[in-house]
Amino acid sequence: MPQQTLVGTRIRERRIMSEMRQAELARQVGISGSYLNLIEHNRRRIGGKLLVDIAQALDVEPSLLSEGAEAALLSTLREASAEANKAEPEMKRADEFAGRFPGWASLIAEQHQRLRSLEHTAATLTDRLTHDPHLATSVHEMLTTVTAIRSTAGILVDTKEIEPEWRNRFHRNLNEDSQRLAEGAEQLVSYLDDAGDAGAGMTLPLEEVEAMLNAHGFRFDALGQADAAELRAFVDCQEFLTTSDARDMALTVLRQLRADARMLPIEQIRPHLEDRTVDPAAIGTACGVPLSVVLRRLAAVSDELLPMPLGLVMCDGAGTLMLRKPVEGFAIPRFSGACPKWPLFQALSRPMQPLRQTVTVTGRDARRFDCYAITEPVGAIQVNVAPLYHSYMLIVPRDESGVSEAEVGSTCRVCSMEVCDGRREPSLLAVGV
């Protein structure tokens, strides 16, 4: 059905949306009800002054009736049709379909676009795994080292009589190669965890949001008085945010950070950090703000007020990491799978109970950190509705290194702790785990 013949359908839809009776519209534009009925059922052509009068009566632009709002919709339907496998949509009737069933047509178009977006994401991830030169080189080097270890170990096991000089040489080779393998595995996991931070090859919305937050140092004080439109405009022009999902997520985070900045301005925090000590609970009490706000604000302003930046990590009730401000020496895995011994997760079992714990991160450096964690409900508490929770943990580096009472890792894959009740999977580093 040609485009012109659908003008009547659009008039009918707009009239019904406006809750206007057919007779009333006919009266307003000076035609009979039966003639309008013929127009609405696409049995009379319409244009010129009558179309303008009807558009005016319905309070819409005449072009909306003559051209329809579905030009983009029809284009997307054509794309969806062209990419169909078994289905054979009647493309000659797409115009009629979009006109008669705009809701269903929009749904098809929306799902087609979503499918495209998902395919793009899958293709990008696959490409990263198969063509990333750094990844390919790392895996190649690790396999080569594994080959050397396997071959050398085989010689030591299978050769009954071996000269001491050769035995010593192979023992030395095994030691060197196992160290190389451990370092290679650690670097590879670190690379995979941090691959999105440089802004290259990012695919997931959260990665884009984190890149944007880190680029600004988690500081958005200039947006303190921004209204909703200005906030949206700021988000829309951020180069790291390439998808609408990422922009929406960024908007949520920015609203939170802006609200935090309003509740706890940097001027109120500054006096509490003059002696270089960090006491979130004292700041919260003195300033009368929730501890979660203090933790987020301290992480945001620490780059300016303290000699050493503070880290922050946030998770939901399922333990999925949703926000990360990394700090040197405390490796935070990309999304989930973090060490279950982190105070962040301990706090989940004790909502509203602040926790403070000094931890040592496993590894060669054995860096120590003071961790402050709090779990708070999301939104208002309602009767007979189970609350959802978010947990926050501020990570404060300590000057000294060494083992403290609590030892934590980053994620099981690269944790060298041999005995750990929280271990989910074997480590790539520890032998015999």
Add this chain to the structure above:
Amino acid sequence: MGKTVLVIEDEPNIIEAISFILSRDGWSVATHSNGHDAVGVVLAAMPDLVILDVMLPGKTGYDILRELRGVDSTARLPVLMLTAKGQVKDREMAERAGASRFMTKPFSNAEVLDAVRELVTG
């Protein structure tokens, strides 16, 4: 003196391990660790078999093999290729370059030894 195997591989500990197991099996082993002049080394040594790594500094094992297959004296020389890439396309690439056998890392000593014996005597 037994037959000669030339190992072209840039990882010294793999060279050492392969050299050891082949020597113990009676082979005479020569080694080389870069791709730049590998073709010249093969032509000068004229071994009975070459164990050739794919990823070498200077020139890939595929390029070296293609050059060797273009020379009459090495056109039929047994070449065992070693690679960390085990995908079908890598195997096909090795076959097209003229590999006699393709072995994926990590391999066992017994697999290398069996392959060398088969390619030279079998």
